[in-house]
Amino acid sequence: MQKDNSAPSTPTSARARHRRRSNEFPADESKTNGHLLLVNDHNKYRSMWIRACSSLWMLGFFLLVIYLGHLYVLAMVVIIQIFMARELFNLLRKAHEDKHLPGFRLLNWHFYFTAMLFVYGRILSHRLVNTVTSDKIFYRLVSRLIKYQMVICYFSYIAGFMWFILTLKKKMYKYQFGQFAWTHMILIVVFTQSAFTVANIFEGIFWFLLPASLIAVNDVAAYFFGFFFGKTPLIKISPKKTWEGFIGASVATTISAFVLANIYGSFQWLTCPRKDLSTGWLHCDPGPLFKPEYYPLLPWLPSTEIAILPVQWHALWLGLFASIIAPFGGFFASGFKRAFKIKDFGDSIPGHGGLTDRMDCQMVMAVFAYIYHQSFVVPQDYTVETIMSEQPYFGRAANTVYEVRTDIAGENVRTELKFIQMHFEGDCNQNFLWMKGIVLTLFASPVMVGLDYSLRMSPA
Amino acid sequence: MEKENNIALSSAGTSRVRQRKRSNEVIPEPSKPNGGTLLVDDRNKYKSMWIRTYSTVWMIGGFALVVYMGHLYITAMVVVIQIFMAKELFNLLRKAHEDEHLPGFRLLNWHFFFTAMLFVYGRLLSQPLVNSVTPEKFLYQFVSSLIKYQMAICYFLYIAGFMWFILTLKKNMYKYQFRQYAWTHMILIVVFTQSSFTVANIFEGIFWFLLPASLIVINDIFAYVVGFFFGRTPLIKLSPKKTWEGFIGASVTTMISAFVLANILGQFQWLTCPRKDLSTGWLQCDPGPLFKREYYTLPGWISQWFPWKEISILTVQWHALCLGLFASIIAPFGGFFASGFKRAFKIKDFGDSIPGHGGITDRMDCQMVMAVFAYIYHQSFIVREGISVEKILDQVLTKLTFEEQQTLLTKLGQILQDRLGHS
Numbered sequence: 001m002q003k004d005n006s007a008p009s010t011p012t013s014a015r016a017r018h019r020r021r022s023n024e025f026p027a028d029e030s031k032t033n034g035h036l037l038l039v040n041d042h043n044k045y046r047s048m049w050i051r052a053c054s055s056l057w058m059l060g061f062f063l064l065v066i067y068l069g070h071l072y073v074l075a076m077v078v079i080i081q082i083f084m085a086r087e088l089f090n091l092l093r094k095a096h097e098d099k100h101l102p103g104f105r106l107l108n109w110h111f112y113f114t115a116m117l118f119v120y121g122r123i124l125s126h127r128l129v130n131t132v133t134s135d136k137i138f139y140r141l142v143s144r145l146i147k148y149q150m151v152i153c154y155f156s157y158i159a160g161f162m163w164f165i166l167t168l169k170k171k172m173y174k175y176q177f178g179q180f181a182w183t184h185m186i187l188i189v190v191f192t193q194s195a196f197t198v199a200n201i202f203e204g205i206f207w208f209l210l211p212a213s214l215i216a217v218n219d220v221a222a223y224f225f226g227f228f229f230g231k232t233p234l235i236k237i238s239p240k241k242t243w244e245g246f247i248g249a250s251v252a253t254t255i256s257a258f259v260l261a262n263i264y265g266s267f268q269w270l271t272c273p274r275k276d277l278s279t280g281w282l283h284c285d286p287g288p289l290f291k292p293e294y295y296p297l298l299p300w301l302p303s304t305e306i307a308i309l310p311v312q313w314h315a316l317w318l319g320l321f322a323s324i325i326a327p328f329g330g331f332f333a334s335g336f337k338r339a340f341k342i343k344d345f346g347d348s349i350p351g352h353g354g355l356t357d358r359m360d361c362q363m364v365m366a367v368f369a370y371i372y373h374q375s376f377v378v379p380q381d382y383t384v385e386t387i388m389s390e391q392p393y394f395g396r397a398a399n400t401v402y403e404v405r406t407d408i409a410g411e412n413v414r415t416e417l418k419f420i421q422m423h424f425e426g427d428c429n430q431n432f433l434w435m436k437g438i439v440l441t442l443f444a445s446p447v448m449v450g451l452d453y454s455l456r457m458s459p460a
Numbered sequence: 461m462e463k464e465n466n467i468a469l470s471s472a473g474t475s476r477v478r479q480r481k482r483s484n485e486v487i488p489e490p491s492k493p494n495g496g497t498l499l500v501d502d503r504n505k506y507k508s509m510w511i512r513t514y515s516t517v518w519m520i521g522g523f524a525l526v527v528y529m530g531h532l533y534i535t536a537m538v539v540v541i542q543i544f545m546a547k548e549l550f551n552l553l554r555k556a557h558e559d560e561h562l563p564g565f566r567l568l569n570w571h572f573f574f575t576a577m578l579f580v581y582g583r584l585l586s587q588p589l590v591n592s593v594t595p596e597k598f599l600y601q602f603v604s605s606l607i608k609y610q611m612a613i614c615y616f617l618y619i620a621g622f623m624w625f626i627l628t629l630k631k632n633m634y635k636y637q638f639r640q641y642a643w644t645h646m647i648l649i650v651v652f653t654q655s656s657f658t659v660a661n662i663f664e665g666i667f668w669f670l671l672p673a674s675l676i677v678i679n680d681i682f683a684y685v686v687g688f689f690f691g692r693t694p695l696i697k698l699s700p701k702k703t704w705e706g707f708i709g710a711s712v713t714t715m716i717s718a719f720v721l722a723n724i725l726g727q728f729q730w731l732t733c734p735r736k737d738l739s740t741g742w743l744q745c746d747p748g749p750l751f752k753r754e755y756y757t758l759p760g761w762i763s764q765w766f767p768w769k770e771i772s773i774l775t776v777q778w779h780a781l782c783l784g785l786f787a788s789i790i791a792p793f794g795g796f797f798a799s800g801f802k803r804a805f806k807i808k809d810f811g812d813s814i815p816g817h818g819g820i821t822d823r824m825d826c827q828m829v830m831a832v833f834a835y836i837y838h839q840s841f842i843v844r845e846g847i848s849v850e851k852i853l854d855q856v857l858t859k860l861t862f863e864e865q866q867t868l869l870t871k872l873g874q875i876l877q878d879r880l881g882h883s
Contacts, residue, residue: 151840154833158790165796168698173804184649185642237629325619331626339634368615375612 044227050351055220058349058358062212066205070274073201073208078116081194084355085112087346088186093179100172107167108183110160115187118153119195123202125149193363196370203373206270210260210315211369214322215361217256222249222327238334241327250323257319261312265290289314289377314377321368329364333357505688511816516681519814519823527670531735534662534669539577541820542655546573548811548819549647554640561633568628569644571621576648579614580656586610588663591737654828657835664838667731671721671780672834675787676826678717683710683792699799702792711788718784722777726751750776750842779842786833794829798822 065076089108098104125146145152168176200207226245234241264270265286272284292307333356337343346354526537550569559565586607593599606613629637661668687706695702725731733745753772798821802808811819856865 148840150836154836158793158829158833161797162790162793165698165793165800168800170697173800177801177804181642181646184646188645188649236631237626325623328623328626332622335626335629335634336638339638364619368619371611371615375609 047351054349054351066209069279070201070205071279073205074198077194077197080355081190083348084359085186085190087354087356091342091345100169107160107164111183111187114153114156114160115191119191121149123195123198189363193366197366200370200373202274204271204273206264207369207373209270210264211318211322211365212362213260214253214257214319215326215365218249218253218323221252222246225249235331237331237338253323254316254319257315258312261315262309265309265311318369322365326361326365329361333360508816515814515816527666530740531662531666532738532740535659538655538658542651544813545820545824546647546651548821552807552810553643553805561630568621568624572644572648575614575617575621576652580652582610584656584659588737592739650828654831658831661835661838663735665732665734667725668834668838670731671725672783672787672830673827674721675714675718675784676791676830679710679714679788682713683707686710696796698796714788715781715784718780719777722780723774726774726776783834787830791826791830794826798825
């Protein structure tokens, strides 16, 4: 981060993107749009080098975590989420109002903790039950927590709500209500995408890795196409984006979606779903989606055959979405920054700005990937349902048995099955250590938050 | 509505903070000490009480009629209330002159409203809807495919609204537009959370909707009445007209009436039976262990004073005590929140639909908190009591076909084998 201080000594050029210590817009906004295009930057190679370096580090770290497994990916998502929430909480705070309102920041983190408990409680409850433990006390504690999870979260929220009302101060009502609404919006944005990301991870790392890679590929390709060919500006909100970059990136993303799906689909580590919270190796039947089908490359030469996994066709749709609609997440973030006159969401990542700057398109993509998976991929896997649907018309009974996930009756049977399971005293020896690890992670975040708070309160 | 306005305006200038006027601004009287605004000291309080009583009676009457007509009509009433509440709230923080530059922005609000409606009610009503159309094969297939893709449809509608929002961002109006966008989301969350939980409660049995709503009404009325006659000590700075006497009196009354009301309401099968589909006919069902009477003999000294030897108590009355406790202590915070909000943004009432009471949101502010609590309480403490091995076996044997039972057995066997095999 120190290295960038040498930048201001370079001659005046349109360096709107270049990160500086203060988070305000540089005064060269008045220059025409054409001057801001990347093709005309003199120091563009320097900034490209910085961005490339930090990108490579992020990529390397990401690959390592993927190799380690589902739980570690989950932990990484949680950590990214904490930092993103912190960036956003700090964003619209006004320093001098905050002095009159002690404990207001703590309220933000209280709501954060409640949301965390709610979202991850729901997602992981199913998996927690499957991870049978030999430690009876822990097991009973966990099952009780799951049963009353909704009540606990609700009372925690109501406590925060009452705390907010009791600390309303005269003449600061508007600021406090604004902050309250802002807190809710942040939590919704952050937790929606991370909840869907985590749900995708447990369906198989493939469904997390592919969408994330496509967004990264789209970003990188748009940057390079704009770098070399960019001439026509795309949208007023983001003056550095160009039509050439957009279209080039779309084509590149769609092609790489097809190719990447083939590569990723060959690893069982990526394609198998994880039913519990263990970390060992996975074996499973890949399912019809990942079985290669052979098509002759040239129709008249049957010897040139290529193997195509059916999932590659799904990947084409994901690629299309990633290149056309996901960039709107980036436009939203840019518009937001312009509206509130901030330059970047934070400065954690050199060359890229804050964490939220990197995650803005990922958020839109994660939600889409989950919904696509639930609507179009999952129903194809259930062969029992297809058998039953061929028979003359079972009526609603046909839906009451299985994990047809969009069906509420099925949900009830699964829930009741879960409670039958919980009544059995299992005595298996699976390592419950990882379950403790998850619970510890969930509870460790307020500790981190408390540390952060106390560090800030100390006079620095 | 005109008549009340003229009466109000022609009355002498007294501290009438609650009185509705055409313009929605707060009357400037911050210099009076807090004691000046207590209801006991109002001269024209009887007039305002008459107006409020009149509209309250009409509201209760209309409500009772709808409850009598059935689950579907109550759901329709909830939807209508929701639409009006959203309209009030959308209009609230809009600034007229910015809106001229942004045509179609209001349409965006309603687009998001429609998407949220489709999402929430799609999820809630999918099972009853499926149960309703089973007799007809074609409709069944149409409905089940609609339900399967419901999430995808709602998502794409939302994304369309999102893209529309971004493409209509206008220079120099970014801040206003983002604020309106955030405001829209907050409104939709508040409105749809409570209405979706209300509708979920209704289909579990009208009892679980009627009892919490009645408790809030009773709490409001008794707080008003007790504060009217005995109110001296102010309760909270946010709502200067509320008093501690009113609060405590209302709490006691609410708990007692919770106990009594649960007894009365629990006797009607129309109120206690859950509705599994979207029909409107009469309901018959086994009330379940919650609504079975238990007889307690009263101790001897009571039977000397009162003619009863034993009283019958439904199990649900104990649950109603918890609901009453929540309604009297925590639900008023919804009202405080609404008051604080009005002060923060310097508005007098959310709207003026109901004479004497303000807008619909003014009436629904405590109901919202209560509806959510009632649903969560029901899901956590009441539904769980119903699960037992016998009940599940009963469901499996009666509702599944033979092949499904076999497959269930195989799956269950596999799961249990895995568990035992690991030990």
